[in-house]
Amino acid sequence: MEETAPFGSRTVPLSDKQTLVDNVFRSVARRYDLMNDLMSLGLHRAWKDALVTALDPPKNRPFALLDLAGGTGDVALRVIEAGGPQTHVTVCDINADMLAVGRERAAVHKLGDAVTFTEANAEALPFGDRSFDAVTIAFGIRNVARIETALAEAFRVLKIGGKFLCLEFSAVDVPGLDRLYELYSRNVIPALGRVVAGDAESYRYLVESIRRFPSPPAFEAMLRAAGFARVTHKIMTGGIVALHSGWRL
Numbered sequence: 293m294e295e296t297a298p299f300g301s302r303t304v305p306l307s308d309k310q311t312l313v314d315n316v317f318r319s320v321a322r323r324y325d326l327m328n329d330l331m332s333l334g335l336h337r338a339w340k341d342a343l344v345t346a347l348d349p350p351k352n353r354p355f356a357l358l359d360l361a362g363g364t365g366d367v368a369l370r371v372i373e374a375g376g377p378q379t380h381v382t383v384c385d386i387n388a389d390m391l392a393v394g395r396e397r398a399a400v401h402k403l404g405d406a407v408t409f410t411e412a413n414a415e416a417l418p419f420g421d422r423s424f425d426a427v428t429i430a431f432g433i434r435n436v437a438r439i440e441t442a443l444a445e446a447f448r449v450l451k452i453g454g455k456f457l458c459l460e461f462s463a464v465d466v467p468g469l470d471r472l473y474e475l476y477s478r479n480v481i482p483a484l485g486r487v488v489a490g491d492a493e494s495y496r497y498l499v500e501s502i503r504r505f506p507s508p509p510a511f512e513a514m515l516r517a518a519g520f521a522r523v524t525h526k527i528m529t530g531g532i533v534a535l536h537s538g539w540r541l
């Protein structure tokens with residue numbers, strides 16, 4: 293029997309999920325950064341800042357980061373700003389349209405050689421074993437069809453002693469906020485998607501994919517199974533987001 297994967301509220305053949313996800317991000321690429329600000333009321337900036345703080349890029353030695361599902365380069369920009377002159381970020385994403393926006397942003401910010409954009413699937417990385425000091429993925433892992441495969445690849449390309457950080461939506465567990473969040477994500481986000489990005493359906497997918505993502509303990513178990521050690525997570529904004537981390541030791 294063919295393997296299946298969740299796609300929004302539907303279950304689709306595993307082989308179809310990536311194409312459907314690619315269509316979502318092709319559709320929203322040009323409006324993606326604006327939509328992030330509107331949908332999260334600017335909070336995604338604080339969540340990404342927390343990721344960069346946890347990453348703590350060194351100021352005075354070489355530091356090679358792989359930012360998986362890095363899209364428009366938002367995390368890369370922040371890491372380069374926080375790190376030293378020897379910081380290099382490889383933004384890897386499967387979607388050429390998201391990367392095109394990222395390249396334009398990198399040019400505007402005059403990032404030069406500090407960032408490289410690579411079109412690739414997180415499930416089959418075109419990088420050698422143990423080639424990065426750290427690997428990050430922000431709001432990307434739930435879009436990947438074979439999460440275990442992507443985690444194994446992240447582990448493979450990480451140097452011994454390297455850190456893995458994953459920012460992802462989680463489950464709100466604050467009474468009152470959970471109801472508000474439910475109403476907001478079910479109604480406001482697709483409406484914003486329709487008005488601003490001309491695409492309510494893609495944003496409905498994003499909301500549903502959040503709902504179906506494994507709980508923090510279940511995701512921690514997946515990280516341990518991929519080989520990561522000292523796995524932990526930190527809940528932010530009442531559970532809207534979790535920052536997961538692990539080490540390759």
Ligand SMILES: C[S@@+](CC[C@H](N)C(=O)[O-])C[C@H]1O[C@@H](n2cnc3c(N)ncnc32)[C@H](O)[C@@H]1O
Pocket residue numbers: 310313314317360361362363364365366367384385386387390412413414415429430431432435436437
């Ligand atoms: C919600 S966006 C996050 C972008 C960026 N990390 C951020 O936080 O702004 C999800 C990204 O995951 C990418 N993506 C989905 N499946 C992927 C895969 N299998 N391999 C690599 N990137 C993937 C999409 O193309 C999209 O750019």
